[in-house]
Structures are given as structure tokens and as C-alpha cells.
Amino acid sequence: MQAHVKQRVSYTPEPQNITLRIAREGHVVGEFQALGGPCEVLLDLPGLDDARHFVALAADEARRIEAKFSRYSASGVVHRINNAKGRPVTLDEEAAALLDFAQTCHRLSDGAFDITSGVLRRAWTFDGSDRLPDPAAVTALLPHVGWHRVNWNRPELRLPLGMQIDLGGVGKEYAVDQAARQLSAAGISAALINFGGDVFALGPRANGEPWMVGIDDPRATGQACVRAVPLYRSGLATSGDARRFLQKDGERYGHILNPKTGWPVRGAPRSVSVKADSCVDAGMLATFAMLKGPDAENFLKTEGAEHFIIW
Amino acid sequence: MQLTKQAKKGQAKKGQTRQGGAVRSLLSAASAGLLLAVPLAHAEGSSDEPWRVDVGTMRYSEKNRINVSELNFRAKRQLGEEDSLSVRADYDSVSGASPTGAAKIQTTSSASGGAPMASFKAARTAMGVDWDTSLTPETRLTLAADHSSQKTYSSAGLGGSVARDFNQRNTTLVFGASYSVDTIKPANGIHTELMTTNAATIRAASEEKSQVDLQLGITQVLTREALLQLNYVRGNASGYMTNPYKIISEVDPVTGVNANGVARTEKRPDKRGSNVIYAQLNYALESAVLYSSYRYFQDDWGIKAHTVDFKYRKPITERLYIQPNIRLYTQSAADFYRSMLYTTEITPAYASADYRMAKMHTNSVGVKLGYKPLSGGEFTTRVEVMRQDGEQQPDDAVGVQKDAGVFPTLDAVLFHIGYTLAF
Amino acid sequence: MVLRKLLASLIAAGALNGCAMMQSVQPWEKDLLAKEEMQLVPDRIEEFFDSRVYFSREAAFGGKGVGGGGCGCN
Structure with missing residues (x-):
């Protein structure tokens, strides 16, 4: 037998549009804008030069996914699907x-x-206002909602006229996991990726300690944290309605809509954070919990997912 | 939501962590598939193609000695991002004659000829499988198993190696181990050793030999252009390592006459420990690559050998490259190497007149051409000539044997055509 | 003692890493090293033929990895 070992060498080009700084705790923080918000990559690397490359790797991946899957990106596939006017679209x-x-x-x-x-x-x-829509307007939209109406025959998708898709509910989490995969393949493990609040830690910090992630208080967003979550190697995502809600007659209408009624899910928590093996898993579990309304907590308990709920 | 690095104690409710949950496990199966749906960009230095197939055929011809025709097949399948499985199959047929070890001259009256030869014909098939996987992002494991068989010889081996990357993949440490067992089953049986060929009797139908190899290696990226590999391999073989087809002539200690062609069967120690240090440097010179390697081999049979090898690969056009190579090898004799025994001596504990145990050297030069057609894949063809020579008058040669020369000089040509395709 | 010599050389090689004179090569500087022909064994079949021919004609063997051989070569 011949068990030869192959040298793993990967080449990646050089980066731009990133700001780097060294945090008090000693890690490098790389920041950039993508996926409609601030993104950051925390790395335990001694030098900024080394870090720049890896932050760029994550940024490139975030921007690639944004360009491809954002519904605002005219060159992207979602845009193409939404503007197909009832024609089938072949997907990669x-x-x-x-x-x-x-x-x-x-x-x-x-x-x-x-x-x-x-x-x-x-x-x-x-x-944040009290301007609820006209119930008739909501009802009028319902025939254009529902995955069961879509003709998905991999790799061909045909949307009935008047329907649209939006991958915003999974895109950011997906980008986090794909960026993590890129960094991991480049040999990085002491890093944390945070794209607009969706997080994945690739591995513990260089000193073996976990990354500490604060969960934002939706009642004082940006100013206070309700909890610090230690992450060694897992994803963390939050679904919530920090500023996106309506309030009328003492009733709160969160932005999570029930596709069957067209109205917000009643009695849903203000914020659900879930820790899971991947960021996509965490994000979906948080969203599912939100959609369960008052049963959010029960659902997550049954699923055995580590979670933090704010009502 | 926003994240900050500091946290205050809050009133959030923390859920229990409990395994199970149907939605969660289905979700995580689906998301795992989702993440691996696209291959990584800038993947590990190799193509993204899931299959890689190599086929090759070789013709190796020795002047007046043996001819080998060989067919090779390799297929490698990438299984996801982290795993790959390779299979190998080889078939070769050997025919011709090889020196028996007997002295060139039996009596003074016979014409001086070449070394006495024994003709043979053999077909061999070999198969192997390799599995390569990642244990962690930095650690890879390779497991391999092989089997080869021919009518009179079979071999089975298992091996594995673990490679770990450090220092941004600039350093790789490798630890490898393998174990193989060979069974030798000559058509005429295993004969008693160091007996005259008339007196030797069959003492067994077959014999076994086992080999354990341990490897410790380091690969280091030195500069943007240079990659260095250093290996140490320790080998421990035990069992039957005598060559059942070789004999040693018994000659008159003064005249060198081999009266009646008397010869004895050979015998080698049943233990062999070897140490190999191997260094290879790959150096990129713009579009060309220079490969240099040096190997030092030493074993407790008293053999010391040095090998240097240079290959220089230079593109001629976008699709065509040329790669000349030169290889120089030299070895000292085994302690028990005897070009001949004397009629008067007490038979030694071990003795072999096999030229491969003698002090000798091999020089080879060759050239390889590689062509990548537009349709994909790569054709390679290679010609190599080799000359092996040793001492014609070793210290233990006497009388007429000295005049005839002892070492069976070997000239050989190797011709090889191969095709590789990834898809 | 060969072993000792060897360990010394391996340690020396390992020490190259920490050596301040040597700048570690960054991933974006690995355009040359990432080429297929810069692999340690760029052509497996060529390697196989070589090891097979020389294994059967010389006393020394191995060095590139573990295993190899396995023929009753005359």
C-alpha cells in the first residue's frame, strides 16, 4: 500500500472594504457591510494582516450570497424568479x-x-404605529400566498403570476454558515461570525474560552443585553420584532405573519433566541417558535433546543 | 437584534437542553445537505470534479533478461467535501530470465558467457483501496488496504496515516503506520537453506514474511515557491526473506573453478530493520517546477544506500510540457553477500549471491511529455533508460571468476503511457 | 543513532517555523504552491511505476510513505 499524504494548499486573492481593529479582549474584529446590515468577524489571530485575509473570505461569501439571493439584487436569482411572469426558471x-x-x-x-x-x-x-391594514386588502392577497401553489420541480421553478418568493428568512443564516465553512476550510477555528445578529462560532477562542455573545434586549434595543451566551462551536440566531410591530387598542401585532390568515401570529414572544449546531438550524428553530405564538416555549422545550425567550 | 460583548443579567428564560425533538433532527439533516450542496470555492488545490481516473500502461524491458507489461487503473471519488475513496487495480505479466546468482564460469573449459539465468513467467494482479477523511478541519486520516497475488506470491497490507496542519497550513506533521504479510509459495517448495542444490530438500510448501512500517514526517512551506518534505520511515521485517530462486556457486578457493557446477541454496536473516530518511523539495520557478529528492537508506543487513532524483517540469506551450529526469542510486553490499562460496570453507550462517545484495549503482535518465487536450484530461508518455552495474571483481571473487567478472550488468528501458481524466 | 540523527533533523525542521527570519506564507501567496504540479506526488502512476521497478532491482526501498512493495520479484 501507499498512503501518501497530500499537501493541502488553498489560494485566495486579496481583500477590500473591511475595517479592522483589535478589541480589548485581544481578538481582532473585522467589520463590513453586507446582507443589508453590519457584519462582523471576530478572530483570535496575532496580526491584523493575517486577519484581513480571513475577514475578506467571510465578506466575499456574504456578498456573493447577497448578490445571488437578495430580492433587491437585479442580477440575482430571486429577482429573476419574481420577474418570470409565470414562466418556469431553471435553478442552479x-x-x-x-x-x-x-x-x-x-x-x-x-x-x-x-x-x-x-x-x-x-x-x-x-x-410601530397603530395603522392596521384593511382586512379586505389582506384577504385579497391570500390567493397569492402559499408554497402549495408553487410548481417546484427541481431544477425548475414556476411561480403563478402575482406570487413572489423571499429567501430573507434563511439567507443571512445561510450566509453565516457558508462563511464559516470557508474559514474552516482555510484552517481557521478560533473565530466567530456575526452577520446582523445571526451568529456562528467555529470553535473556542485561542485560550480555550468560549466566545461570549450578548442577547439584545428588544425593549431597549442596542442599549442593553439580557443575557450573555457562551459559544464554543455552535450557531445562535434570534427572531424578534424589536422595532417591527404595530400596536392598537393595547394589542401588539408582531411582524411574523401567518401565511394562512395573512395576519400576525397572535401571542408570539417579542424575541426568541436559539442555540443550535448551525446558524441555519438556530434561525429556523427561532422562526418556527415565533410562528407557534404562545406555544413557542413549549415547542423549543420539546425539541430540546437551548433557547432564550423574551415575552 | 444587535450583539455586544457585554451582558447584563436579564429575565430571559433559559430552556432545558434535551436531546431529541423530531423537527430539530429533521431540520439539521436538511440544513447539513443544504450547506454541502455547493462545493467550496478555492477548494483544496484540486479540481471540484467528483471523479478522477488514471489509466496507464507500462512496458519495461531488460536487455537479455525480463520484460514486464503492466496495466494500471486508479479511480478516485470525492464523497462530499471531506471524504474521498480511491481504488487501484494493477495487472502485470513478467517473462524472461533473471540471474540465479551462480558464477558465470563453471569450468575453465567452458566459454566465458553471461551470468547463468533462470527463466520464469508470472502474472500478478493487485488491488487496493484508500479512504481519506477529515477528523477535524486540520487533521486528516488516510486508511488503505491492499492485496496482490501471483501464483507463487501473495501479499496483503493495511495502513493508515494521520496528517495534521499547523501554522496556517504551512506545516503538516504526518504519522503513518502499515502492516503487511507476504506469503511465498514457490512451485517447487521451500528448500532447506545453504544446502548444495542436490542435497537440499523441500522443508515447507510456503513461508511468510511480515513487515511493519512507521513513518514520521513533516511538510513545510518554506517560501511562496518552495515546499519541503522530510520523512523518517522505520521498517521492521521478519520472517522468510531468503530468495528461494537464488543459488551460490561453490568454487575452488584458488582457481575459482566451479567443479560440477556445485551450488548451494541461499539464506538471509529472518529479521531486517531499516531506517530511511527522505527529503523532497519542490521548487516553483515561474511556470516550471524543479523536484529534487534525496533518500538515505540503512538496514541491519549492512546495506547503506543513497538515492538522488531530479525532475524538471517545464511547459512548452499552454497544453504541453516536458519533464526530463535523472536518478542516481548507489548501495553497499549486505554483510552476508557472497559472490561465491569456497569448497574449503565452513558454510556461513547466511549467504546470498543475489546481485541486489551486492555493492552496486543504478543510473537512470528519462523524459516525460504531458499533453492536455482541449477536450480535457491529460496524456503523459515517458521513456526512461536505466543502467545498473556493480563490482566485477569483488574481494571474494577468485581465480577464473575474477576474470569473467561477477556483476550481471543490467540495461533496461521503461516506456509508459498514461491518461488522466477528472469529471 | 540513525534515529537520533533523524530526530535532530526533524526538530531542526520544526524549528524553522518559529524562526523569526522566515515569514510564514499567507494563503493569498499560495498561488504557485496550489498548483497541481506542486503536489508532493503530482503523478501517482509515474510514482507507482518507479517504486515498482526500483523496488524489484535495488535493496533500498520506501521513504515517501508507509507500505509499498509486495511482490515476489525475481
Whole structure:
């Protein structure tokens, strides 16, 4: 036998549009804008130069996914699907995998998670006011909502006229996990990725300690943390309505909509954070819990997922 | 939501962590599939193609001695990102004659000829499988198993190695181990050793030999252009290592005459410990690559050998490259090497007249051409000539044997064509 | 004592890492090293033929890895 060992060498080009600093705790923080918000990568590396490369690797991945899957990106596949005017669109491997995944999530949530429910935003504007939509306008949109109306025959997708899809409910988490995969393949383990609040820790810090992640208080967003979560190697994601809600007659209407009624899920928590093996898992579990309304806590308990709920 | 590095105690409720949960496990199966749906960009220095197949055929011809025709097949399948499985199959057929070890001259009256030869013909098939996987992002494990068989010889081996990357993948440490067992089953049986060929009797139908190898290696990226590998391999063989087809002539200690062609069967120690140090440097010179290697081999049979090898690969066009190579090898004789025994001596404990145990050297030069057609894949063809020579008058040669020369000089040509395709 | 010599050389090689004179090569500087032909064994079949031919004609063997051999070569 000949058990030869192959030298693993990977080459990646050099980076831009990133700011770097060294935090008090000694790690490097790389910041950039992507996926519609601030993103950061925390790394335990001694030098900024080394870190720049790895932060860029994560940034490139975030921007690649944004360009491909954001519904605002005119060159992206979601844009192409939403503007196909009832014609079938052939998807590549990655887009098809995301749709398959969305379909699985639709099934696992008994139809509550639905990537076609974005159409309802035409009726709903969650601006903290008391301006509820006209119930008739909501009802009028319902025929354009529902994954069961979509013709998904991998790799071909045909959306009935008037329907749209939005992968915003999974895109950011997906980007976090893919960026983590890139860093991991580049040999990095002491790092934490945070794309707009969706987090994945690739491994403990260089000193063996966990990364500490604070969970934002939705009642004082940006100013206070309700809890510090230690992460060694796992994902953490939060679903919540920090500023996106309506309030009328003492009743709060969160931005999580039930695709079957077109109305917000009643009695849902203000914020659900879940820790799971991947960021996508964490994000989906948090979303599913939100969609369960008052049963959010029970659901997460039954699933055995470590969670933090704020009512 | 926003994250900060500090936290205050809050009123959040912390859930229990409990295993199980149908949704959670289905979800995590689905998300695992999702993340691996696309291959990594800039993947590990190799292509993203899931299959890689190599086929090759070789013709090796020795002047007046043996010819080997060989077919090779290799297929490697990438299984996801972290795992790959390779299979190997080889078939070769050997025919011709090889020196028996007997002295060139039996009596003074015979014409001086070449070394006495024994003809043989053999076909061999070999198969192997390798599995390569990642234990952690920095650690890889390779496990391998092989089997080869021919009518009179079979071999089975298992091995594994663990490689760990450090220092941003600039350093890799490797630890490897293998174990193999060979069974030798000559058509005429295993004969009693160091007996005259008339008196030797069959003492067994077959014999076994086992070999354990341990490897300790380091690979280091030295500069942007240079990659260095250093290996130490310790080998421990035990069992039957005598060559049942070789004999040693018994000659008159003064005249060198081999009266009646008397010869004895050979015998080698049943233990062999070897140490190998191997160094290889790959150096990129713009579009060309220079490969240099040096090997020092030493064993407790008293053999010391040095090998240097240089290959220089230079592109001629985008699709065509040329790679000349030169290899120089030299070894000292085994302690028990005897070009001949004397009629008057007490038979030694071990003795072999096999030229491969003699002090000798091999020089080879060759050239390889590689061509990558537009349609994909790569064709390679290679020609190498080799000359092996040793001492014609070793210290223990006497009388007429000295005049005839002892070492069976070998000239050989190797011709090889191969094709590789990834898809 | 060969072993000792060897360990010394391995340690020396390991020490190269920590050596301040040597800058560690960054991933984006590995364009040359990432090429297929910079692999330690760029052509497995060529390697196999070589090891097979020389294994059967010389006393020394191995060095590139563990295992190898396994023929009743005349």
C-alpha cells in the first residue's frame, strides 16, 4: 500500500472594504457591510494582516450570497424568479438546494414557514404605529400566498403570476454558515461570525474560552443585553420584532405573519433566541417558535433546543 | 437584534437542553445537505470534479533478461467535501530470465558467457483501496488496504496515516503506520537453506514474511515557491526473506573453478530493520517546477544506500510540457553477500549471491511529455533508460571468476503511457 | 543513532517555523504552491511505476510513505 499524504494548499486573492481593529479582549474584529446590515468577524489571530485575509473570505461569501439571493439584487436569482411572469426558471445547484430546504421547512412547520408570504408586505407596514391594514386588502392577497401553489420541480421553478418568493428568512443564516465553512476550510477555528445578529462560532477562542455573545434586549434595543451566551462551536440566531410591530387598542401585532390568515401570529414572544449546531438550524428553530405564538416555549422545550425567550 | 460583548443579567428564560425533538433532527439533516450542496470555492488545490481516473500502461524491458507489461487503473471519488475513496487495480505479466546468482564460469573449459539465468513467467494482479477523511478541519486520516497475488506470491497490507496542519497550513506533521504479510509459495517448495542444490530438500510448501512500517514526517512551506518534505520511515521485517530462486556457486578457493557446477541454496536473516530518511523539495520557478529528492537508506543487513532524483517540469506551450529526469542510486553490499562460496570453507550462517545484495549503482535518465487536450484530461508518455552495474571483481571473487567478472550488468528501458481524466 | 540523527533533523525542521527570519506564507501567496504540479506526488502512476521497478532491482526501498512493495520479484 501507499498512503501518501497530500499537501493541502488553498489560494485566495486579496481583500477590500473591511475595517479592522483589535478589541480589548485581544481578538481582532473585522467589520463590513453586507446582507443589508453590519457584519462582523471576530478572530483570535496575532496580526491584523493575517486577519484581513480571513475577514475578506467571510465578506466575499456574504456578498456573493447577497448578490445571488437578495430580492433587491437585479442580477440575482430571486429577482429573476419574481420577474418570470409565470414562466418556469431553471435553478442552479445552490438555489435549488435552498428551495428544497425552504420546502422542508414549510413541511416541518406545518405550512407556517412560507417563502411566498412576502407578498403580504403590500398590506402590512410595521412601523410601530397603530395603522392596521384593511382586512379586505389582506384577504385579497391570500390567493397569492402559499408554497402549495408553487410548481417546484427541481431544477425548475414556476411561480403563478402575482406570487413572489423571499429567501430573507434563511439567507443571512445561510450566509453565516457558508462563511464559516470557508474559514474552516482555510484552517481557521478560533473565530466567530456575526452577520446582523445571526451568529456562528467555529470553535473556542485561542485560550480555550468560549466566545461570549450578548442577547439584545428588544425593549431597549442596542442599549442593553439580557443575557450573555457562551459559544464554543455552535450557531445562535434570534427572531424578534424589536422595532417591527404595530400596536392598537393595547394589542401588539408582531411582524411574523401567518401565511394562512395573512395576519400576525397572535401571542408570539417579542424575541426568541436559539442555540443550535448551525446558524441555519438556530434561525429556523427561532422562526418556527415565533410562528407557534404562545406555544413557542413549549415547542423549543420539546425539541430540546437551548433557547432564550423574551415575552 | 444587535450583539455586544457585554451582558447584563436579564429575565430571559433559559430552556432545558434535551436531546431529541423530531423537527430539530429533521431540520439539521436538511440544513447539513443544504450547506454541502455547493462545493467550496478555492477548494483544496484540486479540481471540484467528483471523479478522477488514471489509466496507464507500462512496458519495461531488460536487455537479455525480463520484460514486464503492466496495466494500471486508479479511480478516485470525492464523497462530499471531506471524504474521498480511491481504488487501484494493477495487472502485470513478467517473462524472461533473471540471474540465479551462480558464477558465470563453471569450468575453465567452458566459454566465458553471461551470468547463468533462470527463466520464469508470472502474472500478478493487485488491488487496493484508500479512504481519506477529515477528523477535524486540520487533521486528516488516510486508511488503505491492499492485496496482490501471483501464483507463487501473495501479499496483503493495511495502513493508515494521520496528517495534521499547523501554522496556517504551512506545516503538516504526518504519522503513518502499515502492516503487511507476504506469503511465498514457490512451485517447487521451500528448500532447506545453504544446502548444495542436490542435497537440499523441500522443508515447507510456503513461508511468510511480515513487515511493519512507521513513518514520521513533516511538510513545510518554506517560501511562496518552495515546499519541503522530510520523512523518517522505520521498517521492521521478519520472517522468510531468503530468495528461494537464488543459488551460490561453490568454487575452488584458488582457481575459482566451479567443479560440477556445485551450488548451494541461499539464506538471509529472518529479521531486517531499516531506517530511511527522505527529503523532497519542490521548487516553483515561474511556470516550471524543479523536484529534487534525496533518500538515505540503512538496514541491519549492512546495506547503506543513497538515492538522488531530479525532475524538471517545464511547459512548452499552454497544453504541453516536458519533464526530463535523472536518478542516481548507489548501495553497499549486505554483510552476508557472497559472490561465491569456497569448497574449503565452513558454510556461513547466511549467504546470498543475489546481485541486489551486492555493492552496486543504478543510473537512470528519462523524459516525460504531458499533453492536455482541449477536450480535457491529460496524456503523459515517458521513456526512461536505466543502467545498473556493480563490482566485477569483488574481494571474494577468485581465480577464473575474477576474470569473467561477477556483476550481471543490467540495461533496461521503461516506456509508459498514461491518461488522466477528472469529471 | 540513525534515529537520533533523524530526530535532530526533524526538530531542526520544526524549528524553522518559529524562526523569526522566515515569514510564514499567507494563503493569498499560495498561488504557485496550489498548483497541481506542486503536489508532493503530482503523478501517482509515474510514482507507482518507479517504486515498482526500483523496488524489484535495488535493496533500498520506501521513504515517501508507509507500505509499498509486495511482490515476489525475481
